[in-house]
Amino acid sequence: LKKKKKKPTHLEYNLLLAPDPKENFQQEHKIQEVSDSYKLPVTCGTTSGWLYKKKLAQGTKKCILGKDKVTWFSPTQFEAFGGRSSYKNWKLSILCGGYRLKKLIESLHTETLLLDRQFQLGKIKITSKKTDKHVPQEQTKKNPSLLPGSARSEQDSADRSSSSMEKIPVKCGDATGTLYSERFATGSRGKCIRTDTKWCTPEEFVKEGGMIESPDWKKDIHYQGESLKDLIKKNILKKNPNVCSELPEDQMENDDECMVCKDVGNLTCCDDCPRAFHRLCHIPLLTETEDSSENWSCTFCRMKAQNELSKGPRFKSSTERYIESCEYLLLKLYCQKKSKKFAKNPCDTVPNYAEIIKTPMWLDQIRDNMARKKYHTVGKFIKDVHLVFKNCQTFNQANEFGEMGAQLSEDFERNFKE
Numbered sequence: 001l002k003k004k005k006k007k008p009t010h011l012e013y014n015l016l017l018a019p020d021p022k023e024n025f026q027q028e029h030k031i032q033e034v035s036d037s038y039k040l041p042v043t044c045g046t047t048s049g050w051l052y053k054k055k056l057a058q059g060t061k062k063c064i065l066g067k068d069k070v071t072w073f074s075p076t077q078f079e080a081f082g083g084r085s086s087y088k089n090w091k092l093s094i095l096c097g098g099y100r101l102k103k104l105i106e107s108l109h110t111e112t113l114l115l116d117r118q119f120q121l122g123k124i125k126i127t128s129k130k131t132d133k134h135v136p137q138e139q140t141k142k143n144p145s146l147l148p149g150s151a152r153s154e155q156d157s158a159d160r161s162s163s164s165m166e167k168i169p170v171k172c173g174d175a176t177g178t179l180y181s182e183r184f185a186t187g188s189r190g191k192c193i194r195t196d197t198k199w200c201t202p203e204e205f206v207k208e209g210g211m212i213e214s215p216d217w218k219k220d221i222h223y224q225g226e227s228l229k230d231l232i233k234k235n236i237l238k239k240n241p242n243v244c245s246e247l248p249e250d251q252m253e254n255d256d257e258c259m260v261c262k263d264v265g266n267l268t269c270c271d272d273c274p275r276a277f278h279r280l281c282h283i284p285l286l287t288e289t290e291d292s293s294e295n296w297s298c299t300f301c302r303m304k305a306q307n308e309l310s311k312g313p314r315f316k317s318s319t320e321r322y323i324e325s326c327e328y329l330l331l332k333l334y335c336q337k338k339s340k341k342f343a344k345n346p347c348d349t350v351p352n353y354a355e356i357i358k359t360p361m362w363l364d365q366i367r368d369n370m371a372r373k374k375y376h377t378v379g380k381f382i383k384d385v386h387l388v389f390k391n392c393q394t395f396n397q398a399n400e401f402g403e404m405g406a407q408l409s410e411d412f413e414r415n416f417k418e
Contacts, residue, residue, distance in 0.1 A: 041097070100264065171221070175195065175208040178194050180192050186201075193221075197273065258277050259277055261340075326381045329381075329385075330385075361391060382416065385412060389409035
């Protein structure tokens with residue numbers, strides 16, 4: 001019997017081993033309530049504090065005020081003070097309302113791009129409306145370092161000089177996958193390599209590649225022509241022995257981040273594939289009954305099973321089948337990284353958008369329509385999806401966001417025909 005599917009990530013698993021004082025702190029200062037503020041509540045291990053966004057964006061070394069409201073820390077110092085210096089990546093170890101700091105920093109840069117009147121949707125709101133002022137566009141062109149995403153902080157330099165890698169594309173024979181360094185332990189323990197269909201230990205991955213006789217995973221698995229043995233020797237890949245002792249084997253069968261939003265947290269894992277989802281990210285939304293059930297299959301796996309049965313007797317009505325098809329297509333669209341730009345209402349974020357686009361449409365609206373059963377035909381659903389990308393191309397024309405919309409539209413058409 002498989003364990004309850006609610007699972008922590010590897011970083012969070014250590015925090016569950018002992019009482020965590022950050023819980024009440026985060027509950028009192030939800031990210032949604034401070035998203036427009038000049039400071040954000042952050043936690044790392046056993047400590048908490050306030051991150052001053054403007055200081056971070058300007059490259060100020062000490063941008064986090066400790067919970068004593070006296071001591072200032074650089075992100076690296078804050079990570080060490082919280083007992084998480086072993087991770088050596090403050091962008092991942094420091095959290096704000098359940099989000100990794102890395103994601104918030106990326107969103108800071110996204111906010112700045114609005115200066116160019118470009119198509120920006122679905123971001124986390126970071127910049128303060130009242131206290132933070134945008135850098136004029138002319139200044140950013142003359143001095144790119146003024147962009148938040150380009151801040152030359154001491155910690156960014158340390159990140160770039162570090163040779164360790166978080167995700168490593170690997171190959172062995174005919175098998176390809178991605179090695180996640182935080183899961184890496186030994187050849188036989190630590191399912192650290194994600195293929196298209198499952199998680200493998202290095203030894204299992206070697207067998208997937210057809211290396212049955214005398215397999216040597218350190219030599220047989222390669223990244224850009226170098227073996228894992230070479231990567232270990234160069235400290236690009238480091239063993240994490242805690243994986244073996246702390247994580248149950250069945251907690252390693254599924255992903256550590258949501259398939260849709262790519263963030264960590266309380267995930268529900270599919271029993272038929274490695275995917276994991278937040279309850280509110282999956283399409284359709286998981287009911288409380290589904291979320292607490294012992295066995296659950298995601299929309300992707302249900303659609304696959306339905307297609308395999310389609311040649312035999314059909315037990316579902318045509319209406320049920322087309323609803324599942326629409327859910328599958330929309331979920332697949334949400335799982336693409338670029339789709340988050342098209343999730344929210346552009347009229348709320350893009351200047352002059354409503355003056356140019358008379359019939360706006362966005363993915364969250366389509367999702368809401370689907371949940372309210374407003375689509376009585378597949379054609380209406382397809383029409384609204386096409387409208388999202390048609391509006392994007394009309395507003396942006398040939399710039400990068402227009403091209404992004406065109407690419408997503410092509411991907412959607414291909415998935416629809418399949």
